[in-house]
Amino acid sequence: MARLVKGDKFPNFTVNTAFENGLTIEKIVDGKPTMFVVLRYIGCTVCRYDVHMLTVRHNEFAEKGTNIVVVMQSNPEIVQRDLDGGTLPFHLICDEAQEIYKTLEINAAKDKMELLGDGLEALQAKGAKAAAAGFVHGDYEGVEEQLPAFFYVDADLTVKEAHYAKSIMDMPTVDDMLAKI
Numbered sequence: 261m262a263r264l265v266k267g268d269k270f271p272n273f274t275v276n277t278a279f280e281n282g283l284t285i286e287k288i289v290d291g292k293p294t295m296f297v298v299l300r301y302i303g304c305t306v307c308r309y310d311v312h313m314l315t316v317r318h319n320e321f322a323e324k325g326t327n328i329v330v331v332m333q334s335n336p337e338i339v340q341r342d343l344d345g346g347t348l349p350f351h352l353i354c355d356e357a358q359e360i361y362k363t364l365e366i367n368a369a370k371d372k373m374e375l376l377g378d379g380l381e382a383l384q385a386k387g388a389k390a391a392a393a394g395f396v397h398g399d400y401e402g403v404e405e406q407l408p409a410f411f412y413v414d415a416d417l418t419v420k421e422a423h424y425a426k427s428i429m430d431m432p433t434v435d436d437m438l439a440k441i
Contacts, residue, residue, distance in 0.1 A: 261363050261364065261365070262365065263364065263365045263422070263424060264364055264411060264419050264422040265419065265422055266419055266420060266421060266422065267418065267419060268418070268419045268422070269416075269417050269418060269419070270285060270296070270411060270413045270417040270418075270419055271285065271363060271364075272284050272285045272286050272417065273285050273359065273360060273363075275288075275353045275354075275355065275360070276336060276353070276354050277336070277351045277352055277353055277354060278334075278336045278339040278340060278343070278348065278351075278352040278354055279336070279340070279347065280351075283351070285417065286417070288327070288329055288351050288353075289327060289329075289413070289415070289417060290327070291415045292325055292326060292327050292415055293325065293326045293327070293412070293413065293414050293415055293420075293441070294326065294327040294328070294329055294412075294413050295321070295326060295327070295328050295329070295410070295411070295412050295437055295440075296329045296330075296331060296409075296410065296411040296412075296413070297310065297314065297328065297329070297330050297331070297408075297410055297431075297437075298330075298331040298332075298360070298361070298364075298366055298408055298409040298410065298411070299311075299330060299331070299332050299408050300332065300333060300401075300402065300403075300404075300406045300408065300428075301332050301333045301334045301338075301399075301400070301401035301402050301406075302332055302334040302338060302339045302342045302352075302398060302399075302401075303334075303338070303342065303397060303398030303399040303400060303401060304397070304398075305387060305390045305391070305395050305396065305397050306383065306386045306387055306390055306428070307332065308342065308390065308395045308398070309386060309389060309390035309393060309395055310330075310431075311330055311348070311352070312390075312393060312395070313434050314328050314330065314350065314434065315348055315349060315350075317434050317438075318349040318350060320438055321437075321438065321441070322349075324438070324441040326441050327350065327351075328350040329350060329351045329352075329353060330348075330350065330351070330352045330353065331352075331353045331355055331360055331361075332352060332353070332354060332355065332401075332402075333354075333355060333356060333358060333361070333401050333402025333403065333406060334352075334354050334356070334401050334402070335354060335356055335401060336354045338398070338399055338401065339352060339354060342398055356401070356402070358402065358403070361406065364409070364411075365424075366406075366407060366408075366409045366424060367407060367424075368403045368405040368406045368407060369405040369406075369407055369427070370405070371405065372404075372405060374405070374427070375404075375405045375407065375427060375428050376427060376428065377426055377427025377428070377429065377430065378427070379427050379428060379429030379430070382429045383428060383429055386429070407424070407425045407426070407427070407428070408425045408428065408430075408431050409422075409423060409424050409425055410422075410423040410425075410431055410432055410437075411423070412437075412440055420440075421440065
């Protein structure tokens with residue numbers, strides 16, 4: 261499959277989440293517009309902070325009738341451990357085999373310099389916010405240089421927007437995502 265573009269159908273993968281196995285994307289979307297935020301892994305400090313911010317602001321998406329789904333390379337047991345017994349108000353797909361990443365051609369950067377891009381200051385600022393919120397780096401999982409991506413689909417899985425990040429900081433913010441609804 262090629263990279264997704266506006267108008268394509270998001271594939272109906274069968275996935276495991278941090279808390280359930282064997283769900284389809286159609287079941288997860290449940291007939292609602294959905295934002296798929298594809299990150300690296302739960303132990304990545306800034307990725308964990310993204311999950312935290314999406315959790316904190318989840319109600320703003322729910323009030324607009326829009327789902328959030330996070331995709332990570334993480335093992336469900338590691339996610340559950342890092343959440344320290346807590347849950348999430350959205351699905352976190354654990355794609356350890358990187359089926360979604362490979363199928364949708366969400367590539368890894370060729371090295372850490374490409375992963376960083378021109379976002380050093382932004383990454384440091386986000387890292388400081390993550391540290392202030394109590395997050396520290398956890399287990400390394402998957403491909404360390406994995407680039408993130410963002411997909412906004414409507415209720416029938418038609419892609420409204422596809423964004424393949426060029427660096428770790430080249431992603432819409434929560435405010436950006438909410439403005440798209």
